[in-house]
Amino acid sequence: xxxxxxxxxxxxxxxxxxxxxxxxxxxxxxxxxxxxxxxxxxxxxxxxxxxxxxxxxxxxxxxxxxxxxxxxxxxxxxxxxxxxxxxxxxxxxxxxxxxxxxxxxxxxxxxxxxxxxxxxxxxxxxxxxxxxxxxxxxxxxxxxxxxxxxxxxxxxxxxxxxxxxxxxxxxxxxxxxxxxxxxxxxxxxxxxxxxxxxxxxxxxxxxxxxxxxxxxxxxxxxxxxxxxxxxxxxxxxxxxxxxxxxxxxxxxxxxxxxxxxxxxxxxxxxxxxxxxxxxxxxxxxxxxxxxxxxxxxxxxxxxxxxxxxxxxxxxxxxxxxx
Amino acid sequence: xxxxxxxxxxxxxxxxxxxxxxxxxxxxxxxxxxxxxxxxxxxxxxxxxxxxxxxxxxxxxxxxxxxxxxxxxxxxxxxxxxxxxxxxxxxxxxxxxxxxxxxxxxxxxxxxxxxxxxxxxxxxxxxxxxxxxxxxxxxxxxxxxxxxxxxxxxxxxxxxxxxxxxxxxxxxxxxxxxxxxxxxxxxxxxxxxxxxxxxxxxxxxxxxxxxxxxxxxxxxxxxxxxxxxxxxxxxxxxxxxxxxxxxxxxxxxxxxxxxxxxxxxxxxxxxxxxxxxxxxxxxxxxxxxxxxxxxxxxxxxxxxxxxxxxxxxxxxxxxxxx
Numbered sequence: 001x002x003x004x005x006x007x008x009x010x011x012x013x014x015x016x017x018x019x020x021x022x023x024x025x026x027x028x029x030x031x032x033x034x035x036x037x038x039x040x041x042x043x044x045x046x047x048x049x050x051x052x053x054x055x056x057x058x059x060x061x062x063x064x065x066x067x068x069x070x071x072x073x074x075x076x077x078x079x080x081x082x083x084x085x086x087x088x089x090x091x092x093x094x095x096x097x098x099x100x101x102x103x104x105x106x107x108x109x110x111x112x113x114x115x116x117x118x119x120x121x122x123x124x125x126x127x128x129x130x131x132x133x134x135x136x137x138x139x140x141x142x143x144x145x146x147x148x149x150x151x152x153x154x155x156x157x158x159x160x161x162x163x164x165x166x167x168x169x170x171x172x173x174x175x176x177x178x179x180x181x182x183x184x185x186x187x188x189x190x191x192x193x194x195x196x197x198x199x200x201x202x203x204x205x206x207x208x209x210x211x212x213x214x215x216x217x218x219x220x221x222x223x224x225x226x227x228x229x230x231x232x233x234x235x236x237x238x239x240x241x242x243x244x245x246x247x248x249x250x251x252x253x254x255x256x257x258x259x260x261x262x263x264x265x266x267x268x269x270x271x272x273x274x275x276x277x278x279x280x281x282x283x284x285x286x287x288x289x290x291x292x293x294x295x296x297x298x299x300x301x302x303x304x305x306x307x308x309x310x311x312x313x314x315x316x317x318x319x320x321x322x
Numbered sequence: 323x324x325x326x327x328x329x330x331x332x333x334x335x336x337x338x339x340x341x342x343x344x345x346x347x348x349x350x351x352x353x354x355x356x357x358x359x360x361x362x363x364x365x366x367x368x369x370x371x372x373x374x375x376x377x378x379x380x381x382x383x384x385x386x387x388x389x390x391x392x393x394x395x396x397x398x399x400x401x402x403x404x405x406x407x408x409x410x411x412x413x414x415x416x417x418x419x420x421x422x423x424x425x426x427x428x429x430x431x432x433x434x435x436x437x438x439x440x441x442x443x444x445x446x447x448x449x450x451x452x453x454x455x456x457x458x459x460x461x462x463x464x465x466x467x468x469x470x471x472x473x474x475x476x477x478x479x480x481x482x483x484x485x486x487x488x489x490x491x492x493x494x495x496x497x498x499x500x501x502x503x504x505x506x507x508x509x510x511x512x513x514x515x516x517x518x519x520x521x522x523x524x525x526x527x528x529x530x531x532x533x534x535x536x537x538x539x540x541x542x543x544x545x546x547x548x549x550x551x552x553x554x555x556x557x558x559x560x561x562x563x564x565x566x567x568x569x570x571x572x573x574x575x576x577x578x579x580x581x582x583x584x585x586x587x588x589x590x591x592x593x594x595x596x597x598x599x600x601x602x603x604x605x606x607x608x609x610x611x612x613x614x615x616x617x618x619x620x621x622x623x624x625x626x627x628x629x630x631x632x633x634x635x636x637x638x639x640x641x642x643x644x
Contacts, residue, residue, distance in 0.1 A: 025465075041454070
């Protein structure tokens, strides 16, 4: 099959969204925004052997490529609507494309996200996804709204994706029954769409954890002009984590591991009751891990009520550990 | 500089658009659509050594990456608004990034397009751009509106970009004074934004010529269920083209060369007068090159009033000549 035939067979006809006036196949997609809404847009690229192994299961990769982008919409509290997919492939391997589409469209259909366009090109394997969502006018969970006194929270547990990656790299041995859990956490990140929407009127700031809590929370402190105090004992760790590594390594993975795609957010004390109710409604586990204080932007680590030092740095694609 | 510093230094602070509620630096961009408009979105990827030479001047590449995407908005008749840029680079070469930004933002500022987000990753050189534009509700130059009897038109001259490419590849010798012209046509495509907007209420279908007239016009015939008759003698050729190659090769380049980023569009006879006025107003040269007829979708070539055979095929990234 050539490029046009592949696009036609695998990438069209998935969505029944009525707001897609023109989907893939023309020069542009044409999309109808609901009245009194703001458009939220985010783009992420996944490059083979930088962000994933080139021989990764294409079904998992298709899921992941969309999930990490939906996670950015979740972090803004937006409703997902439309997605563009730019796929660069070394060759037109139909079985691979079928697998990729299976993972991609399963997640897209779950959140009723329509594929509205994109591009397919020949070259080193990489995937760029651009997601579009909507927010009620004036809403949006930014990074710059945290204030001293706000509590710092995360959804889910931290560090499991990094543990899954280290297991795959052969650096850490993960024993049964935890193997499937940690691999799944790395390969099938789950975007916290419902939690993000529930936090719209509650959180003072939010982002999704892609690079690691320490670096990501650092962005909130810089954007908001506040300082974060984390209580390491409060970091939510999975059973798989505590059964596999010691406390110090678990903290390191939770703080710097990346790829968790949980939400990190801050909540003013006055909204604490609302928070419990809102996240209980969408069945999302969350944990208070510290608070914002006045001071220089940055993250302080506390254990047993005292400052704690950790040899840790966030993921940086140009200086990082890849 | 690391990823975050580079993004901050080169990719922020360019736009003063008031409809950008939140630009780069948060999880999503937040954008305000004007009332009673439709969103137009298009994505294109340029891969090193597939779509451009890896050692191409970064200033020209920055221009080209945005230009080919704006060309899709032009082909829909949309007003350009916002752009996301996903840049994958082998290394964080600051001089290269500075050059790329120079070319990219010069064009972005010309059309008042705001960079609202994106991603910078490490990997084999490639660029994915997603552009966003707006259209009055109900408007949009699609591919499926051509009818038998409509005239077929193109803007500018055809095949010059392909001539520039063949010159760079050493396959065709281009003599002075035409060298700068053909190289510029290949390296600095000019999106036909104003022409696209002017055609909104006049053309029955339109697209931009990226793969070559024969293949691209073929898309219109398929989408519209009509057949195109082209008069080869009418193909608009530049002085550089006619001074450099013979008639048959000129036609071949004009029909299959690709990368021209001119508009190809169809106009019902009743709108012919309006067309002259509208395109004269925006100073765009255009040429009638044939007409649509009833019949099987496809493109018929005519010369001296008779069918003409040409050994030609459109560019296809998975089977093409790269």
